Amino acid sequence: MMLEHLPARVSVYEVGPRDGLQNEARALSVEDRLRLLGALAAAGETRIEAGSFVSPRWIPQLADTDALIRRLDLGGPVSYSALVPNRQGLERALACGIREVAVFLSASESHSQKNLRRSVAEALATYRDLVPAATAAGLRVRGYVSVVWGCPYEGAVPVARVVDIAQALVEMGVYELSLGDTIGVGTPRQTEAILRALLDRIPAGKLAVHLHDTRGTALANALAALGCGIATIDASVGGLGGCPYAPGASGNLATEDLVYMLHGMGIETGIDLGKLVAAGELAQALIGRPLHGKVLQAASGERIRKSQGGADA
Amino acid sequence: MMLEHLPARVSVYEVGPRDGLQNEARALSVEDRLRLLGALAAAGETRIEAGSFVSPRWIPQLADTDALIRRLDLGGPVSYSALVPNRQGLERALACGIREVAVFLSASESHSQKNLRRSVAEALATYRDLVPAATAAGLRVRGYVSVVWGCPYEGAVPVARVVDIAQALVEMGVYELSLGDTIGVGTPRQTEAILRALLDRIPAGKLAVHLHDTRGTALANALAALGCGIATIDASVGGLGGCPYAPGASGNLATEDLVYMLHGMGIETGIDLGKLVAAGELAQALIGRPLHGKVLQAASGERIRKSQGGADA
Numbered sequence: 052m053m054l055e056h057l058p059a060r061v062s063v064y065e066v067g068p069r070d071g072l073q074n075e076a077r078a079l080s081v082e083d084r085l086r087l088l089g090a091l092a093a094a095g096e097t098r099i100e101a102g103s104f105v106s107p108r109w110i111p112q113l114a115d116t117d118a119l120i121r122r123l124d125l126g127g128p129v130s131y132s133a134l135v136p137n138r139q140g141l142e143r144a145l146a147c148g149i150r151e152v153a154v155f156l157s158a159s160e161s162h163s164q165k166n167l168r169r170s171v172a173e174a175l176a177t178y179r180d181l182v183p184a185a186t187a188a189g190l191r192v193r194g195y196v197s198v199v200w201g202c203p204y205e206g207a208v209p210v211a212r213v214v215d216i217a218q219a220l221v222e223m224g225v226y227e228l229s230l231g232d233t234i235g236v237g238t239p240r241q242t243e244a245i246l247r248a249l250l251d252r253i254p255a256g257k258l259a260v261h262l263h264d265t266r267g268t269a270l271a272n273a274l275a276a277l278g279c280g281i282a283t284i285d286a287s288v289g290g291l292g293g294c295p296y297a298p299g300a301s302g303n304l305a306t307e308d309l310v311y312m313l314h315g316m317g318i319e320t321g322i323d324l325g326k327l328v329a330a331g332e333l334a335q336a337l338i339g340r341p342l343h344g345k346v347l348q349a350a351s352g353e354r355i356r357k358s359q360g361g362a363d364a
Numbered sequence: 365m366m367l368e369h370l371p372a373r374v375s376v377y378e379v380g381p382r383d384g385l386q387n388e389a390r391a392l393s394v395e396d397r398l399r400l401l402g403a404l405a406a407a408g409e410t411r412i413e414a415g416s417f418v419s420p421r422w423i424p425q426l427a428d429t430d431a432l433i434r435r436l437d438l439g440g441p442v443s444y445s446a447l448v449p450n451r452q453g454l455e456r457a458l459a460c461g462i463r464e465v466a467v468f469l470s471a472s473e474s475h476s477q478k479n480l481r482r483s484v485a486e487a488l489a490t491y492r493d494l495v496p497a498a499t500a501a502g503l504r505v506r507g508y509v510s511v512v513w514g515c516p517y518e519g520a521v522p523v524a525r526v527v528d529i530a531q532a533l534v535e536m537g538v539y540e541l542s543l544g545d546t547i548g549v550g551t552p553r554q555t556e557a558i559l560r561a562l563l564d565r566i567p568a569g570k571l572a573v574h575l576h577d578t579r580g581t582a583l584a585n586a587l588a589a590l591g592c593g594i595a596t597i598d599a600s601v602g603g604l605g606g607c608p609y610a611p612g613a614s615g616n617l618a619t620e621d622l623v624y625m626l627h628g629m630g631i632e633t634g635i636d637l638g639k640l641v642a643a644g645e646l647a648q649a650l651i652g653r654p655l656h657g658k659v660l661q662a663a664s665g666e667r668i669r670k671s672q673g674g675a676d677a
Contacts, residue, residue: 053366053591054553235662238628239587240367267577267621267658268628270584274552278366308580315551315581345580349548 054274058282060319062098063306064229064259065091067334069100069113069134071291071303075338078112081119083337088119090330091288092129095322096306100153101131104140120147132193136167137177141185152185154178154225155195158213161204162197162233175219182223194225195261199245200237210248218252227257229285232272235265235302239275246279259283262304264290264343269304270312277318284309289331289342305344307331367587371595373632375411376619377542377572378404380647382413382426382447384604384616388651391425394432396650401432403643404601405442408635409619413466414444417453433460445506449480450490454498465498467491467538468508471526474517475510475546488532495536507538508574512558513550523561531565540570542598545585548578548615552588559592572596575617577603577656582617583625590631597622602644602655618657620644 068088072079079087084102091099101123102116116133123131125148132151135141144152156174157163163171178194185192199213217228230245242260249258260276262269262285273284287303310322324346331347341348381401385392392400397415404412414436415429429446436444438461445464448454457465469487470476476484491507498505512526530541543558555573562571573589575582575598586597600616623635637659644660654661 054556054588236628238625240629243367264580265658265662266624267583267618268625270580271587271625274584274587275367305580311579312551312581312584315549316553345578349578 054278054316057277057316057318058280060282060321061277061313062259062283063096063309063320063322064283064285065096065099065288065306066261066285066303067091067288067291067306069103070261070285071287071289071334073103073110073112074292074302075112077338078114079337081115081122084119085122087288087330087334087337088123088131090326090333092127094326094330095320096327097128097321098130099132101133101149103134104143104152105134105136117143117147120149125150130191132191135181135185138181138184141181141188144185144190145188150189151191151193153193153195153229154182154220155197156216156220157197157202158208158216159198159202159205162202165204166197171216175216178220178223182220182225186224192223192225194220194228195231196220196228197231197233199230200232200241201234203234210245213245214248214252217249221253221257227259227283228253229259229261229283231261232263232269233261235263235269237262237272238268239271242272242275243279246276246281250279255280255282259285261285263302264304264308265302270308273304273309273312286310288327288344289334289347290344291334291338291342305331305342305347307344307346307350311346367591367629370590370629370631371593373595373634374590374626375572375596376409376622376633376635377596377598378409378412378601378619379574379598379616380404380601380604380619382416383574383598384600384602384647385425386416386423387605387615388425390651391427392650394428394435397432398435400601400643400647400650401436401444403639403646405440407639407643408633409640410441410634411443412445414446414462416447417456417465418447418449430456430460433462438463443504445504448494448498451494451497454494454501457498457503458501462503464504464506466506466508466542467495467533468510469529470510470515471521471529472511472515472518475515478517479510484529488529491533491536495533495538499537505536505538507533507541508544509533509541510544510546512543513545513554514547516547523558526558527561527565530562534566534570540572540596541566542572542574542596544574545576545582546574548576548582550575550585551581552584555585555588556592559589559594563592568593568595572598574598576615577617577621578615583621586617586622586625599623601640601657602647602660603657604647604651604655618644618655618660620657620659620663624659 103113107114286306290305292303416426420427599619603618605615
């Protein structure tokens with residue numbers, strides 16, 4: 052039986068309020084971002100990336116993350132996180148009292164230069180000081196590695212390079228490493244090959260996958276990752292984040308779609324799918340456009356149908 | 365290794381020109397349907413459901429299937445098929461020279477009554493004469509079973525019932541049985557359980573899956589089916605067919621998404637993905653709305669981006 056041995060519980064890591072909103076054209080107010088965070092917490096999400104301490108010049112959508120974090124309940128059941136690119140970001144994180152931060156780098160040199168404006172070596176050098184400083188200050192630090200499944204500039208990315216970067220981050224002290232299929236090119240056997248290579252050096256409990264659904268393969272890749280024992284999966288409410296280059300095309304894996312599949316397989320998440328759909332509907336209303344998440348669309352369609360008195364599905 | 369033993373080659377069965385078009389609001393002319401069929405054949409598709417001999421009163425989108433079939437090359441590399449609901453449909457099929465037909469029924473009584481306007485027993489009784497008559501006349505007969513993963517009226521459908529219906533159809537002489545997740549509620553462990561039950565009685569070579577992507581799980585279910593040794597998968601170009609009740613929501617699994625995943629896994633299909641995307645773009649143009657297939661959207665987005673001189677992906 053192919054699907055016999057899968058994790059009994061998956062930890063869903065919500066990236067909508069950060070990775071999602073930073074790729075949306077419309078910037079939300081701190082007030083609206085707080086409403087969205089509240090809806091996600093009400094649905095039972097317990098790990099939420101709430102913002103970023105990257106300069107608002109680069110990502111205006113996530114400006115005022117400090118003010119936002121100060122209004123959250125940081126001692127409650129939800130662990131909030133935010134991105135820190137450098138020492139200045141870490142100072143901001145420490146000043147507003149957040150308990151978890153995330154560092155990020157690319158597995159390809161071209162993507163690092165073009166999107167993060169520094170080389171992979173420069174990013175690693177920065178984090179070699181930053182991560183121990185953050186952990187010494189009592190923060191948990193998560194690490195992101197982008198374009199692991201493929202780079203828009205270089206194409207295939209050698210797995211050995213991903214393993215080296217991953218190991219370096221783990222040695223610096225990140226508690227978890229999220230591997231990103233940033234442009235959504237991955238397929239399941241590739242997912243398995245990448246994870247097997249990493250699992251030779253890093254325990255499954257320290258690994259997460261961050262899958263984009265650009266070519267529809269995100270859930271199939273998630274299934275392959277579950278088969279490798281990975282029990283932490285990133286997702287974005289409603290699929291928030293869209294796609295950087297195609298109107299209507301999709302980026303992030305939608306949290307509802309992931310949770311629907313997991314629950315259907317008897318895998319627990321602690322999340323209430325109905326309330327999660329409500330959070331997705333709120334996200335749609337705030338952002339002012341329909342989101343691509345399929346469970347969200349199906350639920351909205353069902354409601355429209357019922358309100359019109361339709362009987363046939 | 366979870367994904368080690370999968371079929372080396374998958375037979376893709378194209379349902380866009382039938383299951384797709386019959387669920388579209390806009391009816392295409394025979395001329396336009398022929399253009400779409402030509403594009404699919406040019407992409408290397410060799411099994412295409414081209415229409416239906418159901419009464420045009422019920423499905424006006426597929427009227428004139430006889431005239432359409434008469435203009436196809438029925439002796440070439442592509443095997444065309446059409447639905448036959450009854451003896452009258454079979455007469456039409458024989459008159460126009462098609463070599464393959466398909467019969468269809470529901471696994472749930474309510475769905476059968478509401479959507480096919482007859483009971484499951486009535487459908488089986490009809491086919492008990494029809495299938496042998498068709499095979500005696502030299503036709504290949506495919507069978508469809510709908511709502512195997514769940515019924516919009518009854519919810520869960522007992523697997524034992526599906527097995528009984530499937531076995532009855534195979535005994536009548538259908539060469540292949542396509543199991544439908546008609547409302548797109550399936551998840552991978554359920555897919556595996558359904559297929560295991562069927563595989564106790566019917567060889568894998570006689571089984572196909574027909575998955576809808578309404579909740580985003582179609583490719584993950586396809587992966588589970590591959591893991592059970594299923595090597596025939598139905599799909600619809602561009603995801604043609606939409607969703608009967610939700611604007612923007614999706615029905616059929618898009619052929620390009622399936623082929624993208626299969627090729628990425630080293631599984632052959634004989635299909636040229638680039639030409640298939642071109643067929644999807646033609647389908648979009650003919651139907652007059654964007655289709656939901658993700659590979660199609662990503663490819664279109666990429667083209668828009670390049671035409672605008674954008675550098676960043």
